[in-house]
Amino acid sequence: MKTTKDFQKMKDKNEAIAMMTAYDYPSAKLTEKSGMDMILVGDSLGMTVLGYDSTVPVTIDDMVLHTKAVRRGAKDTFTVTDLPFMTYHISEETTLRNASRLLQEAGAQAVKLEGAGSVLSMISRLTSAGVPVMAHLGLTPQSVGVLGGYKVQGKKAEEAEQLLQDAKAAEKAGAFALVLECVPKQLTGLIVETLSIPVIGIGAGAKADGQVLVYHDVIGYGSEHLPKFVKQYANVQDTIEEALHQYVSEVKDSRFPEDQHTFTMDEDTLTHLYGGKNERHYND
Ligand SMILES: Nc1nc(=O)c2c([nH]1)NC[C@@H]1CN(c3ccc(C(=O)N[C@@H](CCC(=O)O)C(=O)O)cc3)CN21
Numbered sequence: 001m002k003t004t005k006d007f008q009k010m011k012d013k014n015e016a017i018a019m020m021t022a023y024d025y026p027s028a029k030l031t032e033k034s035g036m037d038m039i040l041v042g043d044s045l046g047m048t049v050l051g052y053d054s055t056v057p058v059t060i061d062d063m064v065l066h067t068k069a070v071r072r073g074a075k076d077t078f079t080v081t082d083l084p085f086m087t088y089h090i091s092e093e094t095t096l097r098n099a100s101r102l103l104q105e106a107g108a109q110a111v112k113l114e115g116a117g118s119v120l121s122m123i124s125r126l127t128s129a130g131v132p133v134m135a136h137l138g139l140t141p142q143s144v145g146v147l148g149g150y151k152v153q154g155k156k157a158e159e160a161e162q163l164l165q166d167a168k169a170a171e172k173a174g175a176f177a178l179v180l181e182c183v184p185k186q187l188t189g190l191i192v193e194t195l196s197i198p199v200i201g202i203g204a205g206a207k208a209d210g211q212v213l214v215y216h217d218v219i220g221y222g223s224e225h226l227p228k229f230v231k232q233y234a235n236v237q238d239t240i241e242e243a244l245h246q247y248v249s250e251v252k253d254s255r256f257p258e259d260q261h262t263f264t265m266d267e268d269t270l271t272h273l274y275g276g277k278n279e280r281h282y283n284d
């Protein structure tokens, strides 16, 4: 399994880091098989697999459950799990307890948390307790209510300057990497050059040290609205729809199951079972 040190080396050697979300056993298995460098158990699972309209309702129990499933499917891939909304704000104690659940109970290698400001002291507290922390700046979806929607961040000079300062502060607080979401590519370039730690972009352009996307977006599985930054590499949704439709038709037309899908018993047993009154149609 790769380590935080390997990701640092990859940045230093200009080798791009490939990261994607996974939420369950099958998605984790396929993600590991693909040669992905790192898995994110994102709180986006609230939207992609639980059907909420934001990441705000997601709980620490949700993240523990899904991280366990992911780790069973991807035993050799470095796995980062999102600390969900309001699980790293109340106190240092609850923050440490929640991170401990993700690392010790669920088997994650690191945690990710959104924002700067008062969150910086949590990054530093977690890091000094031995928890690798990935920071997340730019569009921080847990703050959708404050931001007023999922919009590009750091387009104005003042916001860009603030983002750069926050990125530097996150590195100084001990973060081993930074996710930068939905910012202009020029700002990404500046942050990548300024920071020593790897910067993983999503909607942040080609200058980032790595890229992360949401599993369901990449394979075209159930996402209705795709953000501009997504490249959909497959459309499994159409394949699934077609298969389910065919199954319903075949059940209704009695074309499924066929003999090859069916179990049978031998003639003697059948005769015994029906007291010698075995009629031919039992054997159909
Ligand atoms: N399926 C999925 N993919 C994601 O990337 C994702 C989630 N869910 N859930 C959590 C957050 C929410 N994210 C989002 C959601 C929407 C946009 C979006 O529609 N952005 C506009 C930008 C508008 C603008 O400011 O110009 C876009 O057109 O891309 C961006 C990020 C990223 N994350």
Ligand SMILES: CC(C)C(=O)C(=O)O
Binding pocket: 021, 040, 041, 042, 043, 044, 045, 082, 179, 181, 202, 212, 213, 214
């Ligand atoms: C979009 C990525 C970075 C994320 O935080 C998530 O999937 O929850």
Ligand SMILES: [Mg+2]
Binding pocket: 042, 043, 044, 055, 082, 141
């Ligand atoms: Mg997230």
